Amino acid sequence: MKNLIKQRVAVLGSGLTGKAIAMALLDLNIAVDLIEQTSPAKNFKSNVTLSISDASLKILQSLGIKKNKYSFWPLQKIILFDGLKKEAKPDTEFYNTDNKKFLSHIVKRNILEKEISNKLKKVKFIKNKIISIEGKGFLKKITFQNKKTSEYNLIIATEFNNLKLLSNEKKLNWDYSETAYTFVLHHKKLNNNCARQFFLKDGPLAFLPISNTHTSIVWSVKNKSNAEKIILNYEARLNFLKMISVSFYEVISCTNRLEKFGLTFEFLRRTVLSRVLFMGDITHKIHPIAGQGWNMTLRDINILVNILKEKLNKGYDIGDLGILKEYEKKTKASNLLFAMSIDLIRKAFRSQSLAITQLRKKSFSIASQPAVMNKIIDLADKGLRF
């Protein structure tokens, strides 16, 4: 691949997706410009965590990210509770029958971003507003606010703000009228390799271990609900968490600072155009209920990398529409089905109707059967592909 003329890609947006795809392209000897509107935040101490499945971690490792116990905290078990339980009896548990395998790994998003950023020394960071994107031939031309222009074989867009410069396609999208709050719980030391999720009336509350003394909380709630009032008041929040986790944590405190995210569903109907590819949340933004959002993107990146490895060796242009269409064919339908399934799971857990409550009970008992449990674990690990 070293003999080939260097091709150029502009990646719009330097969130996790932009950085990860830039890292993957550098490895394929592609020149990458990473275009961001704001300066990268230095020393921003975010507490947001991501659950990265075992298969997704392998993708990150294949891109050069090292697995370190302190950045990827391993999960052996996930316990689910349907509603607020007085007793510690879970409704179902997921664990690998092979106890050497982990279900997932919890990583702090800013640590992961930093590790990826360390691999981007050869990337040119451009901080400028894009005015126009033109070109139907072999190259796409970007014009910036300062009148400078740059030409690229391919543009990979990972942010919503420039979408209108590239496409006027309608998105499939809706607002959940929910907010996800994240913060960290400090508790007495224990072997902390088990995640727990409570499906409460106002939304799911997840406990995601990040060390033997700290657990990350992701609590998604209906806007203006009682649960939201509890979250917004430190004492009320701490007391609620002490009460709900009494059988598994001896809670000491929780961080005062909350990070909040308005929740929406978004699905882009076309993920490729002439010399343009969309990736990340811009193509499929889903509810965090199952911790799958970025896992979907990592699977997409893996598929693109595998296609590119084969095609670039044969001398293809990275912006070749055939390559982009092959990528779309391998990702779009399965991503839509997967995203809709997560949406359905959210709906099923929000409903308080007797019929749905009974159906949930039945589903939990079916999910506890080893063959079904293994299938669910496999789906959460590797996603859906057909």
Ligand SMILES: Cc1cc2nc3c(=O)[nH]c(=O)nc-3n(C[C@H](O)[C@H](O)[C@H](O)COP(=O)(O)OP(=O)(O)OC[C@H]3O[C@@H](n4cnc5c(N)ncnc54)[C@H](O)[C@@H]3O)c2cc1C
């Ligand atoms: C509460 C919560 C919990 C989650 N938990 C999990 C989990 O456990 N597991 C999981 O896999 N996923 C999880 N997710 C999803 C995951 O966080 C997202 O999928 C991921 O962060 C999306 O990254 P991205 O780079 O695609 O998008 P973004 O993070 O939105 O990045 C877009 C980037 O584009 C930049 N940008 C914006 N406008 C412009 C412009 N005009 N020009 C240039 N750049 C611009 C932005 O500054 C940003 O850097 C969770 C999400 C939430 C909200």
